[in-house]
Amino acid sequence: MVRTRIAPSPTGDPHVGTAYVALFNYALARQHGGQFILRIEDTDRERSSPASERMIFEALRWLGITWDEGPDVGGPHAPYRQSERFPIYREHAELLVARGAAYPCFCTRERLDALREEQRARKDPVMGYDGLCRGIPAGEAAARRAAGEPHVIRLAVPEEGETVAQDLLRGQLRFDNRLIDDQILLKSDGYPTYHLANVVDDHLMGITHVIRAEEWISSLPKHALLYRGFGWEEPVFCHLPLLRNADRSKISKRKNPVSLEYYRRAGFLPEAMRNYLALMGWIMPDGVTEEFTLEEFVANFTLERITLGGPVFDLEKLTWLNGRYLRRLSPAEYLERLRQGPLAEEYLARIVPLVQERLDRLEDFMAYGQFFFVGEVSYDQEARARLVPKRGTPAETAAALTSLLEEELDPLLEWEAARLEPLLRGAAQRLGWKTGDLFMSVRVALTGRAATPPLFETMEVLGKELCRRRLRRAVQVLHEA
RNA sequence: GGCCCUGUCGUCUAACGGUUAGGACACCGGUCUUUCAAGCCGGCAGCAGGGGUUCGACUCCCCUCAGGGCCGCCA
Numbered sequence: 001m002v003r004t005r006i007a008p009s010p011t012g013d014p015h016v017g018t019a020y021v022a023l024f025n026y027a028l029a030r031q032h033g034g035q036f037i038l039r040i041e042d043t044d045r046e047r048s049s050p051a052s053e054r055m056i057f058e059a060l061r062w063l064g065i066t067w068d069e070g071p072d073v074g075g076p077h078a079p080y081r082q083s084e085r086f087p088i089y090r091e092h093a094e095l096l097v098a099r100g101a102a103y104p105c106f107c108t109r110e111r112l113d114a115l116r117e118e119q120r121a122r123k124d125p126v127m128g129y130d131g132l133c134r135g136i137p138a139g140e141a142a143a144r145r146a147a148g149e150p151h152v153i154r155l156a157v158p159e160e161g162e163t164v165a166q167d168l169l170r171g172q173l174r175f176d177n178r179l180i181d182d183q184i185l186l187k188s189d190g191y192p193t194y195h196l197a198n199v200v201d202d203h204l205m206g207i208t209h210v211i212r213a214e215e216w217i218s219s220l221p222k223h224a225l226l227y228r229g230f231g232w233e234e235p236v237f238c239h240l241p242l243l244r245n246a247d248r249s250k251i252s253k254r255k256n257p258v259s260l261e262y263y264r265r266a267g268f269l270p271e272a273m274r275n276y277l278a279l280m281g282w283i284m285p286d287g288v289t290e291e292f293t294l295e296e297f298v299a300n301f302t303l304e305r306i307t308l309g310g311p312v313f314d315l316e317k318l319t320w321l322n323g324r325y326l327r328r329l330s331p332a333e334y335l336e337r338l339r340q341g342p343l344a345e346e347y348l349a350r351i352v353p354l355v356q357e358r359l360d361r362l363e364d365f366m367a368y369g370q371f372f373f374v375g376e377v378s379y380d381q382e383a384r385a386r387l388v389p390k391r392g393t394p395a396e397t398a399a400a401l402t403s404l405l406e407e408e409l410d411p412l413l414e415w416e417a418a419r420l421e422p423l424l425r426g427a428a429q430r431l432g433w434k435t436g437d438l439f440m441s442v443r444v445a446l447t448g449r450a451a452t453p454p455l456f457e458t459m460e461v462l463g464k465e466l467c468r469r470r471l472r473r474a475v476q477v478l479h480e481a
Numbered sequence: 482g483g484c485c486c487u488g489u490c491g492u493c494u495a496a497c498g499g500u501u502a503g504g505a506c507a508c509c510g511g512u513c514u515u516u517c518a519a520g521c522c523g524g525c526a527g528c529a530g531g532g533g534u535u536c537g538a539c540u541c542c543c544c545u546c547a548g549g550g551c552c553g554c555c556a
Contacts, residue, residue: 007556008556009555009556011555011556041556043555043556044555044556046555047555047556109554112553112554116553120482123482123483124482124483125482125483125484126483127482127483127484127552128552152554167486170486170487173485173486174485175484175485176484179483179484179552180484181552184553184554186554187554188554189554191554193553193554193555193556194555194556195556198556213550214486214487214549214550215549215550215551215556216550216551216556217485217486217550217551218484218485218486218550218551218552219551220485239486241486241487241549242549242550244548244549246491246492247548248548248549249548249549249550250549250550276493279493279494279505280493281493281494282494283493283494283495283504283505286495286504287494287495287496287503287504288494288495288503288504288505289504290493290494290504290505290506307493307494308486308487308488309487309488309489309493309494309548310486310487310548310549310550311492311493311494312492312493313493314492314493314506314507316492316506316507317492317493317505317506317507318506319506320505320506320507321506323519327519
């Protein structure tokens with residue numbers, strides 16, 4: 001029996017990397033007639049949000065990736081949302097303490113911060129907890145816990161020797177125990193950290209193959225130690241290469257569109273997107289076939305064929321592939337895609353109220369509202385002039401728009417006019433800009449025009465991805481000015 | 482800085498010790514065509530470097546170099 005999972009954290013827009021890892025997990029499970037599970041890892045209460053979770057569900061389904069068990073479909077190991085499983089983690093943390101594989105630590109954040117700073121300053125090769133609380137006798141520790149003294153639970157990493165773990169693609173990986181940190185497993189608020197929750201759930205849910213991104217390799221020894229601490233059999237670990245930006249750094253929204261919403265909105269077909277993702281580090285056994293269906297992928301998939309070099313996510317090739325898929329469609333199918341996308345009834349219905357009162361002839365609709373339908377808008381002479389407030393400079397405007405983007409807009413998941421307005425007003429204040437000036441810059445950046453329907457409603461209809469994209473483009477234009 | 486991972490055309494990749502190192506994107510030509518695309522044909526372009534092992538290394542080993550990841554009460 002093969003059971004795989006994708007375990008995203010609902011902390012932002014649905015990420016292309018999540019889809020990538022999900023796809024490979026999905027393929028392995030399907031191929032072996034096993035199950036693919038979706039588990040939501042929302043142990044970070046600060047950053048997790050239901051909106052993000054919903055978007056992840058939708059994005060994966062859009063790509064044709066379906067799961068057999070998950071928060072929304074249930075299953076024998078429910079609940080599938082970690083925030084609903086906290087008692088389980090606490091129990092297991094206690095189990096580890098009882099077995100001597102973990103211990104309570106009473107150190108304050110201040111002490112830890114100071115320790116970290118000291119280690120950094122000293123360029124200490126051994127970064128991490130110094131093990132101060134490890135020496136506290138069990139009885140004393142229990143008493144202090146009973147007395148309500150704040151504490152966390154840490155993993156008791158062996159002080160000598162090395163921890164050896166297997167990676168399906170890389171073979172044996174060895175780690176010096178002295179360099180492995182006594183990872184916090186249970187936070188002082190009683191919430192688990194990723195490491196504990198992830199391992200406990202993978203075991204309890206019967207996961208046989210942990211296929212995840214390469215960035216987790218450095219945590220592998222901790223996870224192996226956890227399995228061993230519990231006395232559990234370890235799953236097969238397989239670390240996928242990280243998707244990269246053109247400069248080879250880990251793919252990021254600063255340098256690449258990473259939200260699946262972007263690709264959907266830009267008119268990439270889910271089949272093409274999924275096909276392209278499958279080509280990142282993998283290819284059909286013949287080494288040549290690049291276009292294939294999900295079914296064909298599943299039928300031919302093998303983990304062993306995965307390439308380890310981090311693949312650069314190339315929008316240009318994705319676009320070419322998408323064109324191939326688009327051209328293959330019959331006119332009727334093509335029309336249908338248009339009706340699901342840019343010409344969706346629901347989309348048009350949101351635009352009409354914004355433009356109706358401003359136009360005298362139906363034929364003006366397309367010309368006036370063209371910025372609702374194109375990807376990037378162009379900025380003519382007048383637009384470029386209006387982009388920058390009278391008493392401002394292009395550089396200042398670029399800085400303000402960038403700041404707005406990163407501080408206010410990027411984190412906003414519920415993209416609605418009612419939320420956007422206070423956000424932008426707040427940004428104006430924060431930046432020391434007159435609201436009217438900022439609004440005009442944003443308006444022109446977003447539409448290429450100085451005269452448009454109301455800004456926030458327009459932003460809502462355009463959607464986050466288009467707004468983000470055009471703002472970035474405007475910043476670029478401003479830099480060139 | 483420490484630990485770890487990785488290294489074939491600019492990019493995605495094939496090659497499982499013996500090939501003129503293959504395909505795809507991009508780019509450049511040509512062809513078809515009222516135009517533009519698409520299609521078709523052709524071209525440019527790579528084994529990071531150095532040592533070994535071997536009759537023979539892109540393939541195995543070592544070193545160097547380069548890129549990346551991780552070093553949070555984030556995941």
